Amino acid sequence: MSSKVTVEDANAFLEEAFSGAQNRSKVTLMEDGRAIMRMDASEQHLRPGGYISGPTQMTMADSVTYMAIFTRLGIVPMTVTSNLNMNFLRPCIGSAVIAEARLLKLGRTLAVAEVEIRAEGSEKVASHAIVTYSIPAAR
Amino acid sequence: MSSKVTVEDANAFLEEAFSGAQNRSKVTLMEDGRAIMRMDASEQHLRPGGYISGPTQMTMADSVTYMAIFTRLGIVPMTVTSNLNMNFLRPCIGSAVIAEARLLKLGRTLAVAEVEIRAEGSEKVASHAIVTYSIPAAR
Amino acid sequence: MSSKVTVEDANAFLEEAFSGAQNRSKVTLMEDGRAIMRMDASEQHLRPGGYISGPTQMTMADSVTYMAIFTRLGIVPMTVTSNLNMNFLRPCIGSAVIAEARLLKLGRTLAVAEVEIRAEGSEKVASHAIVTYSIPAAR
Amino acid sequence: MSSKVTVEDANAFLEEAFSGAQNRSKVTLMEDGRAIMRMDASEQHLRPGGYISGPTQMTMADSVTYMAIFTRLGIVPMTVTSNLNMNFLRPCIGSAVIAEARLLKLGRTLAVAEVEIRAEGSEKVASHAIVTYSIPAAR
Numbered sequence: 001m002s003s004k005v006t007v008e009d010a011n012a013f014l015e016e017a018f019s020g021a022q023n024r025s026k027v028t029l030m031e032d033g034r035a036i037m038r039m040d041a042s043e044q045h046l047r048p049g050g051y052i053s054g055p056t057q058m059t060m061a062d063s064v065t066y067m068a069i070f071t072r073l074g075i076v077p078m079t080v081t082s083n084l085n086m087n088f089l090r091p092c093i094g095s096a097v098i099a100e101a102r103l104l105k106l107g108r109t110l111a112v113a114e115v116e117i118r119a120e121g122s123e124k125v126a127s128h129a130i131v132t133y134s135i136p137a138a139r
Numbered sequence: 140m141s142s143k144v145t146v147e148d149a150n151a152f153l154e155e156a157f158s159g160a161q162n163r164s165k166v167t168l169m170e171d172g173r174a175i176m177r178m179d180a181s182e183q184h185l186r187p188g189g190y191i192s193g194p195t196q197m198t199m200a201d202s203v204t205y206m207a208i209f210t211r212l213g214i215v216p217m218t219v220t221s222n223l224n225m226n227f228l229r230p231c232i233g234s235a236v237i238a239e240a241r242l243l244k245l246g247r248t249l250a251v252a253e254v255e256i257r258a259e260g261s262e263k264v265a266s267h268a269i270v271t272y273s274i275p276a277a278r
Numbered sequence: 279m280s281s282k283v284t285v286e287d288a289n290a291f292l293e294e295a296f297s298g299a300q301n302r303s304k305v306t307l308m309e310d311g312r313a314i315m316r317m318d319a320s321e322q323h324l325r326p327g328g329y330i331s332g333p334t335q336m337t338m339a340d341s342v343t344y345m346a347i348f349t350r351l352g353i354v355p356m357t358v359t360s361n362l363n364m365n366f367l368r369p370c371i372g373s374a375v376i377a378e379a380r381l382l383k384l385g386r387t388l389a390v391a392e393v394e395i396r397a398e399g400s401e402k403v404a405s406h407a408i409v410t411y412s413i414p415a416a417r
Numbered sequence: 418m419s420s421k422v423t424v425e426d427a428n429a430f431l432e433e434a435f436s437g438a439q440n441r442s443k444v445t446l447m448e449d450g451r452a453i454m455r456m457d458a459s460e461q462h463l464r465p466g467g468y469i470s471g472p473t474q475m476t477m478a479d480s481v482t483y484m485a486i487f488t489r490l491g492i493v494p495m496t497v498t499s500n501l502n503m504n505f506l507r508p509c510i511g512s513a514v515i516a517e518a519r520l521l522k523l524g525r526t527l528a529v530a531e532v533e534i535r536a537e538g539s540e541k542v543a544s545h546a547i548v549t550y551s552i553p554a555a556r
Contacts (some may be wrong), residue, residue, distance in 0.1 A: 085547065104477070106502075128529075128547065130504055
């Protein structure tokens with residue numbers, strides 16, 4: 001089964017909805033229940049020591065889960081994050097960051113995704129998150 | 140017991156360390172084991188519907204925990220986030236956002252803080268987080 | 279506002295519903311949005327080193343949240359745990375264990391509680407949990 | 418690479434260490450960085466409605482992570498749970514329960530594992546956990 005939303009439409013939505021944000025991550029893959037986003041790291045994303053910051057990784061985990069939900073439900077802007085649990089396993093060091101979300105569950109009121117974040121080109125997972133979104137009643 | 144780092148020194152550190160970030164939150168209180176930060180909301184912090192975004196709240200939770208650790212240990216820039224668990228309880232709507240962290244535990248290798256985020260002027264907690272930081276061996 | 283369920287009725291419900299369990303914890307307080315349970319520690323609750331085990335504390339966190347929900351909704355047996363996040367802050371050592379839950383949010387589909395677990399007589403919190411329950415649609 | 422501890426030795430350790438517990442789960446697989454445990458469900462493990470209880474699943478998640486750590490470090494009884502985050506995705510209904518842990522990271526002070534719990538014979542994951550253990554300094 002393919003995604004209900006294409007990569008192009010996903011990026012167009014994000015461009016429109018978050019026009020105030022700089023240096024956003026961009027969707028590179030939209031499949032059924034799975035999405036990948038990529039971001040070029042710039043100064044605002046770094047911590048002392050040159051690591052990709054925790055907040056940068058959390059933001060990508062949140063966004064890529066939002067996209068993974070769209071692959072099943074279509075564009076549903078009013079879904080909101082209910083819970084995010086993130087473990088930072090290793091330093092994330094690189095010029096670009098990749099975030100991948102896989103839906104674990106899509107219920108009537110909640111969607112739960114597993115997310116892995118890594119530096120582009122690295123095999124090792126920098127951080128791992130479980131992100132839960134609430135799905136609004138009227139769809 | 141008072142904080143090992145003043146509000147002024149905390150803000151000076153953040154200014155220096157995160158000079159690439161726009162519209163950061165600013166420290167307003169540093170007490171022993173407790174810190175508060177405040178941020179004026181701007182377009183980049185908002186989601187469709189006008190809510191303060193999840194990532195904005197996660198970023199503040201992460202930063203204010205970092206500051207709460209400084210109140211006990213002094214400025215220790217190489218402490219890094221180990222785990223963040225955040226529950227979004229209610230929409231966060233307002234022109235400014237307040238984040239407060241209280242240390243639950245400060246051990247040899249881990250610091251754990253409880254964080255509450257709310258819109259300035261609101262009594263209700265918008266989101267609640269438990270943030271764990273790793274404390275580097277050489278201090 | 280008082281609890282919709284008394285301590286006696288709460289314990290009677292637990293006695294009936296979990297008759298297969300040995301050495302359960304017992305409810306000692308039911309107030310609006312708040313519940314406390316107490317358990318005498320026995321061998322099955324201990325880990326090597328004599329500490330109250332993690333699973334014992336998780337079980338109490340889960341049960342006391344269930345009770346805190348009852349204080350607002352009455353006896354709703356089909357509510358089920360959706361998410362539990364627990365941080366073990368300090369060893370829990372003692373002959374009895376106290377668990378206290380406070381509702382952070384009670385929505386249409388989710389209830390979120392904050393739980394503290396401590397050894398009876400100790401001021402220090404051994405573990406801290408955020409427990410989320412799903413509230414079934416038909417009530 | 419094989420496990421530092423065999424299935425037999427793992428079960429012997431658990432038998433000795435937790436002799437006060439009834440109806441424990443038993444280790445069925447010990448590989449490098451991976452462990453599986455199985456438990457026959459009995460009345461004490463069930464909730465109203467016949468589901469395998471949340472605490473039963475949490476306990477198995479905690480135990481199987483303990484075992485996964487042993488596969489790499491040998492028998493280290495004093496490692497203790499630092500954090501457990503569990504999402505209950507679907508009802509767990511069956512006569513036996515299977516828990517599988519896979520180490521995501523094994524550092525100097527922390528071990529992090531991903532755990533899946535399912536009813537024996539079912540393909541669908543009932544619950545998913547990330548469990549973090551502290552590794553004591555002297556090893």
